[in-house]
Amino acid sequence: xxKNKLLILTATHGDEDFSIPIVQKIQKKFIFDWQISNxxxxxxxxxxxxxxxxxxxxxxxxxxxxxxxxxxKLITLAKKYEIVIDVHGTVSNTGCFIILSDPNWKNIExxxxxxxxxxxxxxxxxxxxxxTQFIPNSLEIECGPKNDKRTAQKFEQILENYLKGGPKKLKxxxxxxxxxxxxxxxKPMKDFIKFTYRGSSFYPLLVGQYPDVKCYMMQxxxxxx
Numbered sequence: 304x305x306k307n308k309l310l311i312l313t314a315t316h317g318d319e320d321f322s323i324p325i326v327q328k329i330q331k332k333f334i335f336d337w338q339i340s341n342x343x344x345x346x347x348x349x350x351x352x353x354x355x356x357x358x359x360x361x362x363x364x365x366x367x368x369x370x371x372x373x374x375x376k377l378i379t380l381a382k383k384y385e386i387v388i389d390v391h392g393t394v395s396n397t398g399c400f401i402i403l404s405d406p407n408w409k410n411i412e413x414x415x416x417x418x419x420x421x422x423x424x425x426x427x428x429x430x431x432x433x434x435t436q437f438i439p440n441s442l443e444i445e446c447g448p449k450n451d452k453r454t455a456q457k458f459e460q461i462l463e464n465y466l467k468g469g470p471k472k473l474k475x476x477x478x479x480x481x482x483x484x485x486x487x488x489x490k491p492m493k494d495f496i497k498f499t500y501r502g503s504s505f506y507p508l509l510v511g512q513y514p515d516v517k518c519y520m521m522q523x524x525x526x527x528x
Contacts, residue, residue: 309335309466310384312377315357315434317344319392321449325459326390333466336384340377340434343369357391360437378437386413387441389434390458392449395512397421397494399457402443404433406479409440418464418471419444421495423508423521424479447494478506478521485516492518 313322326337339345341356353368362375381387391402400421401414414422427436435441446458463469476495484500484507492498492507507518 307336307383308385310381310387311335311337311462312340312381312387312389312434313337314342314345315340315389315391316350316355317341317347317352318350319390319449320345321392321446321455322390322458325455325462329459329462329466332463335466338377338380340389341370341373343373357389357433358431360432360434362437374434377434381434381438381441385440387435387438388462389438389441389443391443391445392454393445393447393509393512394449395447395494395509397445397447397509399444399446399454399461400495402433402435402445404436404443405441410442413440414442415475416465416471417442417444418461418469418473420473420475422475422477424477424524426479477524478508479524480508480519480521481505482520483516484518484520488517494518 311326313326314320344351351370354370356370356374359370359374360378362378363371364375366372399419400423401419402423402425403410403414404425404427406424406426427433435443446454448454488500492510494507494510497504498507505520506523508521510518
């Protein structure tokens, strides 16, 4: 890839630094740019300092909040690139999957170029939201469990395969987020495995990631998108 074509964002949340050594390693073999998105939170080992950076787009240079100023700076920078990948980590056992916060056809086609099985359409209906909601031709790669060596290895394989233009071997499945599940249930849930509660079925996402949400709920879409 030529310089200024690809930008990779890491540590958008300061407690999701697993991707940094992987990106540094792969940059020795391929040409691309990368950024630590939230260096202040990373330095403190916290998710964010003032506000969630990945809910602070489109940002504001004049904001009193660090993450809103940082969001504006990152989005402005990212628009100079043809492709942007924002890397995230979760404690949930999700494996590596793609999130499209702006699921337009261009972003869907970008997702199809990566050897990632699960693609989640998660459109934001709010005026503020994830960085990729405001960056053209971009997507998030979410990886979990974030501190598992196998997760890191899988992400490295995905990124290297994409950069060298390798074949896509996995058949992709497309999902869309439809809400939150907050009910108490003793029945175990697994990410991307159909779950039925009181006669209604959905696919769980980010099981156990947030204390006030059991998981997010998804429906599977036509896999010919």
